[in-house]
Amino acid sequence: MHSNQSYIEVNVKFLFGLEKGLPLKNRQTNIKISQPFTVQHLIEVLEKMYPKLKENIRYKGEFVPYLNIVVNGCEILPIQARNKELREGDQIVLMYVGVGG
Amino acid sequence: MSKYSAYCGKLLRVNLTSGVITEENLQDDVLEKYIGCNGLGAYYLYKETPKGVDPLGEDNKLIFFTGPLTGTIFPSAPKIGIFSKSPLTNGFMDSYAGGHFGAELKFAGYDGLIVEGKSEKPVYLWINDGHIELCDASKYWGKSTTETREAIKKDLEEPLIRIAVIGPAGEKLVNYSCIMVDGTHAAGRGGLGAVMGAKNLKAIAIKGTKNSIKVANKEKAMEIVESLFEEIRTNKVLSTGLPTYGTTGATMANNSTGILGTRNWQTEVFENAENISNVELADKLFEKTLSCYQCPVRCVHYCKIKEGKYSGLETMKPQYETVYSFGSLCGISDPNVIAKANHVCNETGLDTISAGVSIAFIMECFEKGILKEEDLDGIKAEFGNSDALIELLEKVAAKEGIGEFVGLGTKIMSEKLGQGTHKFAINIKGLELAGHSVRGYKGMSLGYAVSPRGGSHQDMRHIPERSGQFDRRTIKDKEQLVHDIMSTTVIRDTFTYCAMIEGNIGRVGLSDKHVKIINAICGFEFDVEDLQKIADRIINLERCFNVREGMDRKDDILPERFMTEPIPEGPSAGMYTPKEELDEMLDKYYELRGWDQNGVPLAETIRNLNLDDIVKQPI
Numbered sequence: 001m002h003s004n005q006s007y008i009e010v011n012v013k014f015l016f017g018l019e020k021g022l023p024l025k026n027r028q029t030n031i032k033i034s035q036p037f038t039v040q041h042l043i044e045v046l047e048k049m050y051p052k053l054k055e056n057i058r059y060k061g062e063f064v065p066y067l068n069i070v071v072n073g074c075e076i077l078p079i080q081a082r083n084k085e086l087r088e089g090d091q092i093v094l095m096y097v098g099v100g101g
Numbered sequence: 102m103s104k105y106s107a108y109c110g111k112l113l114r115v116n117l118t119s120g121v122i123t124e125e126n127l128q129d130d131v132l133e134k135y136i137g138c139n140g141l142g143a144y145y146l147y148k149e150t151p152k153g154v155d156p157l158g159e160d161n162k163l164i165f166f167t168g169p170l171t172g173t174i175f176p177s178a179p180k181i182g183i184f185s186k187s188p189l190t191n192g193f194m195d196s197y198a199g200g201h202f203g204a205e206l207k208f209a210g211y212d213g214l215i216v217e218g219k220s221e222k223p224v225y226l227w228i229n230d231g232h233i234e235l236c237d238a239s240k241y242w243g244k245s246t247t248e249t250r251e252a253i254k255k256d257l258e259e260p261l262i263r264i265a266v267i268g269p270a271g272e273k274l275v276n277y278s279c280i281m282v283d284g285t286h287a288a289g290r291g292g293l294g295a296v297m298g299a300k301n302l303k304a305i306a307i308k309g310t311k312n313s314i315k316v317a318n319k320e321k322a323m324e325i326v327e328s329l330f331e332e333i334r335t336n337k338v339l340s341t342g343l344p345t346y347g348t349t350g351a352t353m354a355n356n357s358t359g360i361l362g363t364r365n366w367q368t369e370v371f372e373n374a375e376n377i378s379n380v381e382l383a384d385k386l387f388e389k390t391l392s393c394y395q396c397p398v399r400c401v402h403y404c405k406i407k408e409g410k411y412s413g414l415e416t417m418k419p420q421y422e423t424v425y426s427f428g429s430l431c432g433i434s435d436p437n438v439i440a441k442a443n444h445v446c447n448e449t450g451l452d453t454i455s456a457g458v459s460i461a462f463i464m465e466c467f468e469k470g471i472l473k474e475e476d477l478d479g480i481k482a483e484f485g486n487s488d489a490l491i492e493l494l495e496k497v498a499a500k501e502g503i504g505e506f507v508g509l510g511t512k513i514m515s516e517k518l519g520q521g522t523h524k525f526a527i528n529i530k531g532l533e534l535a536g537h538s539v540r541g542y543k544g545m546s547l548g549y550a551v552s553p554r555g556g557s558h559q560d561m562r563h564i565p566e567r568s569g570q571f572d573r574r575t576i577k578d579k580e581q582l583v584h585d586i587m588s589t590t591v592i593r594d595t596f597t598y599c600a601m602i603e604g605n606i607g608r609v610g611l612s613d614k615h616v617k618i619i620n621a622i623c624g625f626e627f628d629v630e631d632l633q634k635i636a637d638r639i640i641n642l643e644r645c646f647n648v649r650e651g652m653d654r655k656d657d658i659l660p661e662r663f664m665t666e667p668i669p670e671g672p673s674a675g676m677y678t679p680k681e682e683l684d685e686m687l688d689k690y691y692e693l694r695g696w697d698q699n700g701v702p703l704a705e706t707i708r709n710l711n712l713d714d715i716v717k718q719p720i
Binding site: 008013015016018019020027028040048056064066068069070072073074076077080093095097098 | 336337338340343344345346348350351353357358375379380402411421424450564565566568569570604671672673
């Protein structure tokens with residue numbers, strides 16, 4: 001495991017309007033995070049980097065229910081973000097669940 | 102008059118053979134059983150069409166219904182539902198369009214309209230408040246949807262009327278021709294434009310100024326409405342995403358999880374998806390937003406093509422399903438071409454989903470050498486060939502040359518071609534598949550298979566699996582999920598609120614929220630159990646219609662590609678729905694629904710749902 005690692009680097013992509021107002025290139029960023037290596041921690045780091053993101057994904061402090069978090073192609077519910085572990089090189093997509101057609 | 106509020110209590114019946122136009126009262130006991138739009142459409146279609154009716158024959162009916170929410174203060178409930186036996190599927194078909202047409206019909210004094218028979222010559226129906234007239238439409242025959250709409254407005258000297266119209270594709274009875282509503286909305290699916298064309302009915306024009314719609318409990322209704330407006334205002338998808346991008350955000354969302362139909366679903370990752378993303382479409386095309394009646398969301402957009410071959414064209418901005426069908430599915434990565442293809446469909450009256458999927462099928466036949474340039478009027482139908490896409494579309498609309506064949510749809514084309522093409526003919530019950538993966542969602546696999554329409558994404562919805570709320574990779578408990586979601590979609594289409602706000606009311610299963618809405622608006626005294634029974638009744642009635650027309654378990658099947666070829670790459674690689682998995686889900690679903698192993702509703706189910714007054718045994 002990676003318990004001895006100080007940092008891991010992951011790729012984060014922002015879609016479906018979440019990228020709006022964020023200083024990103026190609027709607028994505030590579031980011032190093034320290035422990036705990038969880039989705040929850042990653043989002044907290046991102047919110048500090050991009051204050052606008054917080055406005056886009058939270059309402060009254062809680063994640064909006066239509067936030068879609070995808071880790072390596074697998075959807076996780078915002079409520080599971082705290083425990084969802086991340087590894088070096090993981091690809092995370094943050095987006096809204098949209099209706100589509 | 103109905104004792105329930107929010108209804109006009111009247112139905113207009115137009116017999117095109119005799120020219121006789123009558124008004125009928127809607128019976129309260131029928132409203133109590135079917136409530137509105139989807140429910141009433143299913144009821145009248147089943148009751149009034151004979152078994153084996155020819156979809157394009159005189160005996161088929163074309164039925165329009167509003168819902169009780171239409172024309173009220175309730176937000177985002179503008180839809181008009183259109184019902185008939187489909188020439189594409191030979192089964193039950195319902196298709197819904199937004200805009201203002203539905204509300205206008207109610208303001209003119211009618212909850213619905215039944216068109217029957219066939220006119221000897223082209224006509225249009227002019228509903229001018231209480232005055233109804235069939236008018237000669239010979240001079241509009243052959244004209245595009247916009248030309249017709251504008252000409253009727255000018256000739257009637259009524260610039261603000263609402264019009265539903267068919268284009269040349271509907272006149273020529275193309276199997277997947279649509280009805281364009283208010284110029285910017287389509288009742289797209291299942292070839293209802295051809296049904297209208299077969300009746301020689303070019304358009305329906307409405308002016309409604311006299312009738313006001315009352316709600317039963319103003320105080321409770323306002324409480325619900327205010328709360329819904331607040332939810333819409335604070336929801337980023339509804340307040341920002343849809344007004345900026347329409348539904349096109351789904352393109353990159355689907356691609357990022359490897360479930361974006363690409364090159365006729367040979368894969369589900371499109372390497373050029375970024376070029377047709379929501380951001381690209383907005384940057385390249387967006388001009389301004391439009392709103393349906395009483396809708397704060399504004400997901401419909403005008404656009405202007407600013408560069409390239411179609412530069413200067415002002416038209417509607419394509420929504421997600423169209424970006425999928427003409428974009429990734431045909432290997433096209435130019436938003437301007439997709440907008441042009443969308444424009445051709447809107448003006449000639451074609452369903453963009455079935456048109457795109459049919460052309461993608463032709464492109465795969467071309468790629469495999471089954472069809473050659475000489476078979477295709479010299480068109481080099483390669484994936485990614487924009488000119489081929491537009492040329493084929495224009496031929497379909499004109500029913501000219503190879504276009505006549507492509508206009509049959511993928512099911513009939515593959516039956517005629519043979520050579521194993523059925524394996525990649527992407528339709529369910531003959532209806533081409535919408536842009537939401539079968540292989541990528543186990544629940545959608547089952548939902549698509551049992552959808553009365555076939556390849557529609559509006560009976561089963563993908564979002565509960567997409568969000569992670571339900572695991573899209575397992576078949577466990579999916580029969581219950583499909584049951585619950587289809588209960589909400591049929592009630593959505595019965596009340597007639599838009600799919601864009603369905604998440605605010607509840608996607609998985611009926612709740613107090615549904616009950617409070619309908620009771621406050623209409624004055625019913627339903628509870629959740631009553632509403633569930635109504636949903637079950639409508640779903641079973643649609644099923645009975647299909648069974649009566651010869652459908653059963655054999656038709657609850659997926660395209661062979663999705664049952665035998667795993668997704669080859671990307672984050673969802675390896676996923677597919679083998680026949681055994683589908684069968685297991687079907688067995689459980691049929692049992693849950695009270696159907697036999699062949700998918701036929703049991704006599705006991707029919708009785709329990711009080712359908713035995715119109716469904717005779719054996720079906």
